[in-house]
Amino acid sequence: MAQPKIITVKETFSELKALLKKASPLIAPRIRTIIEIKKYEKEGISRRVLASIIGVDPNSIQTWRTLYCVGGIEAILKHNKKGFKASVFTKEEHLSIEKKLKDPKNGLRGYVELLDWVEKEFNKHIKYNTLLKYSIKNFGSKVKVARKSHINKDEEAVKTFKKNLVKSAKKPLKTKKPKTKK
Numbered sequence: 135m136a137q138p139k140i141i142t143v144k145e146t147f148s149e150l151k152a153l154l155k156k157a158s159p160l161i162a163p164r165i166r167t168i169i170e171i172k173k174y175e176k177e178g179i180s181r182r183v184l185a186s187i188i189g190v191d192p193n194s195i196q197t198w199r200t201l202y203c204v205g206g207i208e209a210i211l212k213h214n215k216k217g218f219k220a221s222v223f224t225k226e227e228h229l230s231i232e233k234k235l236k237d238p239k240n241g242l243r244g245y246v247e248l249l250d251w252v253e254k255e256f257n258k259h260i261k262y263n264t265l266l267k268y269s270i271k272n273f274g275s276k277v278k279v280a281r282k283s284h285i286n287k288d289e290e291a292v293k294t295f296k297k298n299l300v301k302s303a304k305k306p307l308k309t310k311k312p313k314t315k316k
Contacts (some may be wrong), residue, residue, distance in 0.1 A: 138243050139197070140177035141171050141199060145207055158296065164198045164210045171199070178239050222264060227256055228272065 143150075150172065154165045168189050171179060181199065185192040201209040223231065234240050234251065242248055243265050252260060269275040 136180075138180040138183075139199065141175070141176035141203060143168055143175060143202075145171040145172075147172060155209070157211075160215070162215055163190055163194075163209060164201075167195060168202060168207070168210060171202075222258075222260060222268060223256075227252075230255065231269070232273055235269065235275055257284075272283050 145153075145168070147169065148166060150169050154162060154169070157165050167184060167190075168231060170184055170187055173179075181192045181195040184195045188195065198210060230310070231248075231252065233246070234242070242251070245262065248269070249260065249262055249265050252258065
């Protein structure tokens, strides 16, 4: 069995604990690892024992120890997480697409037509799946959904129909009275 690796930690306990208080949840286990290494600085501690104390995988401990040996505490405090990708569309483009999708008279029959419209309108080449997922996520659009109304619908005819419908619905029905015997 291999001997535990002996690492000399340059920072004091108080410095490490101050860093731990400020650390994000992603960085905190790394700093706790360095604190534990500092406790066992003279005799050394194996990565498996460290992993059981910290509650992480031994390979993570190995990575963090190597990071500390090569780059010091600065390397431990940095992480390579990039975060979220920037949106494909600007705010103005987003609003234009929303307006186009919510307009009942736009005449779009599907995402292919929307893709063509976006490419002509914004001079951007975007993949079909990107536009599809963006539209579903941001606007709640669906594939192959029936329209709420026809694009060539006559608004006057609708008003007339509704007026007649309301009048006929409010008319009382004539009912026959049952004949009574005298």
